[in-house]
Amino acid sequence: MKVWLRISIALLLALLTVSVVSAHAKLVKSDPAPSSVLGAAPTQVQLWFDEALDLNFSEVQVLDSNKQRIDTGALQAAPDDPKSVIAPLKPGGDGTYNVVWKVLSATDGHITRGVFAYGVGNTANVGAAPIDTGSVTSPNELSPLSATLRWLSLLSLLALVGGFIFRFFLLERSFDHLETENENRSLKNVRKLALTRWQQLIAVAFVLFFVSNFGELVLQANLVADQVSFTSIVAVLSNSRYGTLWLLRVGLIAICAVLVILEVRRIRVPFYDYALVVLGNVALVTRSLISHSASAGNFSLPVFADWLHLLGAALWVGGLFSFAWLMPFVWRTLDSKSRGAWIAWIIPQFSIMALGATVVIALTGIYNSAQQIPALDVLTTRTLPTFDQLTQGTYNDALLIKVAFFVVMICFGALNLLFLSPRFRKFITEPEKSARLFSRFRITVGAEVLLGFSAIFLAGILTLTPPPRSEPTQETAPIVQAQPDQPVLLVGYPAEDVQVQLEIGPQPAAPTVFNARVTDRNGNALPDLQRVIFNFKYLNEDTGAQNINAEARGDNQYVVEGNNLPLEGMWRIQVVIRRQGMDDQAVAFPYYITPATANDKTSVMTAQLELTRAQEKMNSLTTLRSTQDLNDGTNGVAVSLYEYQAPDKTKFEIVGQGQSIAIGADQYIQNKDGQWTQRARVENFVFPNFEFATTAQGVRLGRQDKVGTTPAQVILFDTPNTSGDELIHYAYWVADDDKRVLQFQMVTSNHYMVQSYSDFDDPEIAITAPTNVLPAPTAAAVAEAGTSPLSTAVQGSPRPRGFITGDLEGDGALIMVVVGVVVLLIGSGGKRARNSRLIVLGIGAASVLLGIGLFIDAVNGTMASNQNVPVNSERASTGQQVYAQNCAVCHGEKGLGDGPGGTALPVKPFDLTTHVVLHDEQYLYATILNGRGYMPAFGSRLTQDQILDVIAYTRLLARNAQQGSSNATPRPGFTPQP
Numbered sequence: 001m002k003v004w005l006r007i008s009i010a011l012l013l014a015l016l017t018v019s020v021v022s023a024h025a026k027l028v029k030s031d032p033a034p035s036s037v038l039g040a041a042p043t044q045v046q047l048w049f050d051e052a053l054d055l056n057f058s059e060v061q062v063l064d065s066n067k068q069r070i071d072t073g074a075l076q077a078a079p080d081d082p083k084s085v086i087a088p089l090k091p092g093g094d095g096t097y098n099v100v101w102k103v104l105s106a107t108d109g110h111i112t113r114g115v116f117a118y119g120v121g122n123t124a125n126v127g128a129a130p131i132d133t134g135s136v137t138s139p140n141e142l143s144p145l146s147a148t149l150r151w152l153s154l155l156s157l158l159a160l161v162g163g164f165i166f167r168f169f170l171l172e173r174s175f176d177h178l179e180t181e182n183e184n185r186s187l188k189n190v191r192k193l194a195l196t197r198w199q200q201l202i203a204v205a206f207v208l209f210f211v212s213n214f215g216e217l218v219l220q221a222n223l224v225a226d227q228v229s230f231t232s233i234v235a236v237l238s239n240s241r242y243g244t245l246w247l248l249r250v251g252l253i254a255i256c257a258v259l260v261i262l263e264v265r266r267i268r269v270p271f272y273d274y275a276l277v278v279l280g281n282v283a284l285v286t287r288s289l290i291s292h293s294a295s296a297g298n299f300s301l302p303v304f305a306d307w308l309h310l311l312g313a314a315l316w317v318g319g320l321f322s323f324a325w326l327m328p329f330v331w332r333t334l335d336s337k338s339r340g341a342w343i344a345w346i347i348p349q350f351s352i353m354a355l356g357a358t359v360v361i362a363l364t365g366i367y368n369s370a371q372q373i374p375a376l377d378v379l380t381t382r383t384l385p386t387f388d389q390l391t392q393g394t395y396n397d398a399l400l401i402k403v404a405f406f407v408v409m410i411c412f413g414a415l416n417l418l419f420l421s422p423r424f425r426k427f428i429t430e431p432e433k434s435a436r437l438f439s440r441f442r443i444t445v446g447a448e449v450l451l452g453f454s455a456i457f458l459a460g461i462l463t464l465t466p467p468p469r470s471e472p473t474q475e476t477a478p479i480v481q482a483q484p485d486q487p488v489l490l491v492g493y494p495a496e497d498v499q500v501q502l503e504i505g506p507q508p509a510a511p512t513v514f515n516a517r518v519t520d521r522n523g524n525a526l527p528d529l530q531r532v533i534f535n536f537k538y539l540n541e542d543t544g545a546q547n548i549n550a551e552a553r554g555d556n557q558y559v560v561e562g563n564n565l566p567l568e569g570m571w572r573i574q575v576v577i578r579r580q581g582m583d584d585q586a587v588a589f590p591y592y593i594t595p596a597t598a599n600d601k602t603s604v605m606t607a608q609l610e611l612t613r614a615q616e617k618m619n620s621l622t623t624l625r626s627t628q629d630l631n632d633g634t635n636g637v638a639v640s641l642y643e644y645q646a647p648d649k650t651k652f653e654i655v656g657q658g659q660s661i662a663i664g665a666d667q668y669i670q671n672k673d674g675q676w677t678q679r680a681r682v683e684n685f686v687f688p689n690f691e692f693a694t695t696a697q698g699v700r701l702g703r704q705d706k707v708g709t710t711p712a713q714v715i716l717f718d719t720p721n722t723s724g725d726e727l728i729h730y731a732y733w734v735a736d737d738d739k740r741v742l743q744f745q746m747v748t749s750n751h752y753m754v755q756s757y758s759d760f761d762d763p764e765i766a767i768t769a770p771t772n773v774l775p776a777p778t779a780a781a782v783a784e785a786g787t788s789p790l791s792t793a794v795q796g797s798p799r800p801r802g803f804i805t806g807d808l809e810g811d812g813a814l815i816m817v818v819v820g821v822v823v824l825l826i827g828s829g830g831k832r833a834r835n836s837r838l839i840v841l842g843i844g845a846a847s848v849l850l851g852i853g854l855f856i857d858a859v860n861g862t863m864a865s866n867q868n869v870p871v872n873s874e875r876a877s878t879g880q881q882v883y884a885q886n887c888a889v890c891h892g893e894k895g896l897g898d899g900p901g902g903t904a905l906p907v908k909p910f911d912l913t914t915h916v917v918l919h920d921e922q923y924l925y926a927t928i929l930n931g932r933g934y935m936p937a938f939g940s941r942l943t944q945d946q947i948l949d950v951i952a953y954t955r956l957l958a959r960n961a962q963q964g965s966s967n968a969t970p971r972p973g974f975t976p977q978p
Contacts, residue, residue, distance in 0.1 A: 026050045027114055028083075030099070034116035041092040041120045045071070045099055052082040056239040057104040057111075060087040065095050069960060072873075082106070090873075094121030106241045111223060146219055151457040152212035157287065158310070158456065159205040160253065161280035162318015167198055168273040170319070170353070171326065174346045178338055190333050194326055199264060201325045206257050213250055217243075242290055249286040252279045284310045305364040312360035313459075315353055317452040323350055324449045331438060343438065358410055401458055408451055487511075490752055491637040492575070492587035492629060497521060500575050500587050501635065509594065514560045516550060516575050525556050526579065532558035533576040535586075539714050539731045540569035542703040568595040570702070570716055570731045572745065589631070590745035590752050592729045603699035603717070610701070611715050614734045614741050615693035621740075622646045623765035624688075624757060630889060630900050631752040638889055640901070646687040649767040652936070660936040661767060667930060667937040668770050676770040679930040679937045692732070692744075695719045707733050707742040707756075721748065721898035728898070750893060751900035813854035820847030876956040879949030886938060887950065895957040909935070913961035916954045924951050 028048045032038055045062055055077055062071040071087045078084035085103070097120065102113045171194060175187050220242055221232040237243035256279050262269055269275065288306040323346075331339050487505025494500060501517040518532055519525060532550040550558035565571050570592055577585040618624075626642040639655040653659040661668040662685040670676050693699075702714030712733040719728050728748040735742050743756040759765060823844030884893075889901035895912035902909040916924060928947050931937035938947070 026112065027101070030116065032118040034118065037119040037121075039121065041094075042089060044089055045087045046078060046084060047087075047099075047101060047103075048081075048084045049103060050083065052106040053077075053085060054104040054106040054240050055085065056235070058085065059102050060085060061100045062087060062089060063098045063100060064092065065097075067960070070097065092120065095119070104240070145215075147457070147461055149212045149215040149219065150461075152208050153216055154287075154459060155453070155456050156205045156209035156212060157253075157280075157283060158314045158318035159321045160202065160209065160256065160318070161277075161284060161311070161314035162316075162320070163198065163202055163205065163322040164256075164273075164276040164280050165315060166319040166322040166350075168277065170346060170349055171198070171322075174342055174349070177345050178334075178342050187334075187338075190330065193333050194330055197326055197329045198322065199260060201322060202260055206253070206260075209253055210250070213246065217246055220246075245286045245289055249283050252283045252286070255279055280314075281307075281311065284314065308360050309364040312357040312364065313456070315357035316361070317456065319350065319353065320445070320449060320452055324445045327445065328442070339438070343441075347441075486634075487513075488591075488633045488752075489635040490589045490631045490633065491635060492589060492631075493521075493639070494575070494577050494585040494587035498526065498577060498585060499523075500577070502573070502575060502589055504573075504591065510563070511565060512561060512563055514550075514564065514573070516558045517556050518558060518575075518577060519556050526577075528580040528582070529577065530580055531578040533578065534560045534564070535572075535574040535576060536564045537572045537574065537703075537705075538567055538569070539572060539702045539705075540567070540700075540716060543567070565591065565593055568593045570729060570745075570747070572731075588745075588754055590731070590747050590754055592747035601698045601718070603697065604701060607699040607701045607715055607717075608693070608696070610713065610734060610739070611693040611696060611699055611717065611732065613739050614715075614732065615690050617738065617740045618690045618757075621687075621760055623759065623762050625759040625762070625765065626755060626757050628753065628755040628901070633750045633752060638901075643765055643767060644687055645765055645767045648685050648687065650685060650687075651767050660931075661770065662931070662936070663767065663769055666769070668773060669937050669939060669941065670770070676773045677939060678773045678775060679939050692717075692719075692730070696730070697727075702731060705733060707735075710742060711736040712742055721892075721896060726898075728900075746900055748898070748900070753900040810855060813851045816847050816851030816854065818851075820844045820849075820851055823847060872952045873956075875949045875952035877953075879946075879951070879953030882942065882946050882950050883953050886941065887954075890935070894961065895954055896961075912954045913958045916951075916958045921948075921951055924954070 026049060028050050030048070031046045032042055045060065047060065055075055058075060060071065060075055061069055064070055070090045070092050072090060074088060076086045076088065078086055087099075096117055098115055098117045100113075100115045102111060104111050175191055175194075179187055217233060217236065218228055221236045222228045237247060256276055259269055259272055259276060263272065285303075285307050287310060288303050327343075330342065334342055486508075487503045488508050488511075490502045490504070492500045492502070497520050499519055499521050501519075503513075503515040503517075504511045505513055505515075514534060516532055516534070518529060532552075534548045534550055535545055536548070537545040546564060548560045548562075548564070550560050553559055570590070573589045573591055574586050575589070577587075579585065621644075623646070624642075624644045626644075628638075628640040628642070630638045630640070641653045641655065643651040648664045649662065651659065651661045659670040665684050667679045668676050669679065696717035696719060699715065699717040702716045705712055705714050712735050715732045715734055717730050717732075719730070720726070721728055726749060728746060728751075730744055730746050732744040733742045734740070738760075740760055741757055743754065745755075746753045821844070823840060888899055890899040890909040891897055891902070891912050892899040892909075895916075897909040897911040899909060925947055927935070928942070928950065929937065929939040942950070
């Protein structure tokens with residue numbers, strides 16, 4: 001006895017003194033260190049974590065202050081260290097850099113994310129990368145769906161393993177004992193009934209196990225690959241430790257299911273009982289290998305303790321499920337005398353097994369809790385935990401409730417063993433008293449089963465929740481250098497020979513200095529310039545207008561100082577040039593002072609009606625001219641001239657860059673040398689359909705004003721940009737007489753635009769096809785398989801092309817849905833036998849469901865294949881400048897479709913971060929070459945290499961937009977390719 005006591009104490013101390021483990025990969029250190037400042041730019045960033053990582057689903061990005069990646073994208077494992085990764089870097093200069101990491105623990109399959117910053121050289125004038133650096137987090141894996149699936153997975157696995165052990169080590173032995181007590185009287189019918197009922201319970205557990213495990217696999221694929229598709233599921237199964245253990249666990253239980261099916265068919269397999277018990281226990285081991293304890297190693301003491309914990313739960317709770325299920329059936333089948341003898345034998349036997357399991361659960365539970373909750377590591381802290389320490393966080397709360405449930409279950413078990421079991425033995429010869437006692441016993445067992453359900457549910461929550469010891473900790477706060485505000489620089493042309501460069505500063509949010517440099521187009525002084533006058537007009541309400549004579553200074557600069565924009569909202573700054581012997585010449589610039597509090601998005605009814613009426617008037621036009629001045633706030637300006645003629649003609653010119661004409665399905669492009677080229681459009685052009693009133697928010701009436709000599713009402717409103725993270729501010733001038741829009745101005749980040757409309761329904765506007773047109777050049781050849789994408793020609797999609805949806809799998813899915821619908825219609829009609837009708841309807845339904853599943857997979861597969869096209873960094877670097885000069889005006893700086901040039905179009909430009917991943921390079925090349933919808937053709941403006949460079953850059957924009965998102969899930973939507 002003393003020897004056993006010593007062994008028990010030694011084991012307990014060993015359990016309590018083993019070094020602690022964590023779960024979820026935590027960042028231990030990095031090189032460069034967080035918040036460090038280096039003298040020279042590093043060639044790589046190396047991160048160390050406390051768990052081995054799965055590189056297939058991990059990523060490290062290093063971003064500069066412009067949010068551009070300077071890492072190569074090729075994440076590498078550190079030599080001989082599975083817990084460390086290396087991100088090679090491109091050459092970089094001085095500045096502040098953010099390291100954004102997302103890693104998948106190869107141990108337990110959980111993801112953690114974080115960000116920190118480091119500096120290089122002189123960072124005083126360089127702002128930190130515009131990233132939310134407020135936290136290091138683990139994605140919230142705990143949701144109603146995930147908790148339910150984990151509960152069912154654990155419940156079914158414990159029920160199976162406990163059921164196997166209960167049947168072969170208790171149920172069969174109880175009948176053997178009963179036959180011995182009854183002088184070897186056969187209990188064949190009772191055994192057969194008990195076996196049938198046991199098989200029913202096990203069948204339900206099998207179904208729950210396979211369904212819940214598949215559901216968990218789908219959630220894991222969504223967690224690590226940010227999408228649910230056949231491809232992502234296969235990737236998880238083939239490329240991750242989680243997938244390997246999932247296949248092993250499901251395979252083991254599948255073998256158990258086959259063995260049970262063989263028994264049902266009366267095919268006896270040698271060592272059938274031992275095989276089920278061993279296979280079930282190995283399945284428990286696979287669950288322990290992806291638990292929080294697995295971070296200590298596959299064959300470590302924490303993993304062994306976790307397996308013992310699960311085995312104890314299977315013996316007690318899983319066995320209890322079988323006992324509670326079988327008990328009523330066996331009781332009713334046995335005769336009155338045998339009932340009492342059977343229940344009197346099996347209760348103490350099960351209680352002894354449950355008692356041993358309880359001890360195991362308690363010891364391993366204390367040990368595992370000490371590993372995950374620092375406050376319980378009393379041998380290290382040498383202090384008892386406080387109540388607040390034990391109740392901090394979801395993990396601690398769930399653990400305490402789970403322990404409370406098990407304590408109550410222990411009380412019920414003690415009641416059964418110490419009170420009810422002796423009475424059953426006493427009443428063996430008194431059937432009536434035994435029956436009454438059995439009714440009470442069923443209630444206690446039922447309560448114990450419900451508590452077991454609840455305890456397993458809480459155990460599932462524990463496995464989905466980061467324990468306190470592994471909760472990610474924030475590194476030292478990133479370097480945040482205050483980036484000085486830059487003045488806004490706007491350019492305008494009050495006359496053909498006059499240029500005004502307006503600088504508004506020094507603080508754009510509250511400017512006090514307005515500096516206009518007035519010159520001719522070549523930057524020379526105007527010899528006849530007499531005076532420069534600033535006119536400041538507040539558009540939100542009629543507060544008058546302020547005219548101020550500018551002070552002449554050197555270098556053709558005319559300055560006005562003072563708080564001349566005192567109110568929040570939309571302003572118009574007009575610079576008036578007074579020259580000798582000429583009428584005044586003026587150019588207007590839009591400006592917006594952001595309110596301290598957000599504007600009310602509720603529209604004023606009268607203002608909304610006015611704006612809607614103006615939209616209807618504009619949509620009834622037959623011809624129209626428009627002039628657009630677009631500034632980027634950094635001294636860049638684009639002037640565009642538009643003409644429209646119903647129903648399918650338009651002509652526009654970006655001054656200095658040639659013209660373009662669209663007539664129906666034909667596009668004509670003029671280069672800088674005046675040569676026209678004809679190309680076919682992807683879609684026919686139609687006259688614009690204005691939608692400004694449809695998308696407007698917070699519509700309100702502004703001041704009364706004039707455009708030239710025409711009285712007009714100013715109407716103000718906002719619209720969100722494509723990404724939804726910023727508002728675009730508008731002011732529309734609507735004529736009092738005919739309610740048409742005379743002009744509007746728009747302000748948003750780095751976009752300041754004024755657009756004027758004229759020549760409404762002018763019969764002199766006649767757009768015709770140009771003469772001396774060259775045919776379109778031959779399109780670029782498709783690159784051969786195996787060549788580098790975007791190297792010398794256009795890369796097509798690697799997926800087989802279809803004839804209907806553009807994807808062969810998509811075509812097959814569509815056909816299956818159609819066939820399934822036809823079969824359903826056939827099955828629902830006619831005169832058929834019931835079984836035949838059910839078979840036909842089942843085939844039809846299966847075809848429809850399979851077709852829908854294949855179509856979803858085709859969508860995700862198409863997106864994945866296009867997303868995974870490697871980006872040629874050299875081409876993307878060159879394409880950035882081409883994109884800025886030709887595309888950003890409509891598609892926006894980041895490709896989000898929020899460029900100011902697109903506001904004049906009836907349809908918003910595509911969000912390229914979504915659009916380019918839906919199509920291969922062939923489609924994108926043809927669109928840029930020939931134009932599409934309201935997008936003009938660029939075939940005569942850009943060379944083949946320039947088009948390929950732009951495609952590479954838009955791919956890079958899309959990749960960065962999706963990888964930089966905290967919820968980087970691919971956007972929904974599928975556009976079949978023509």
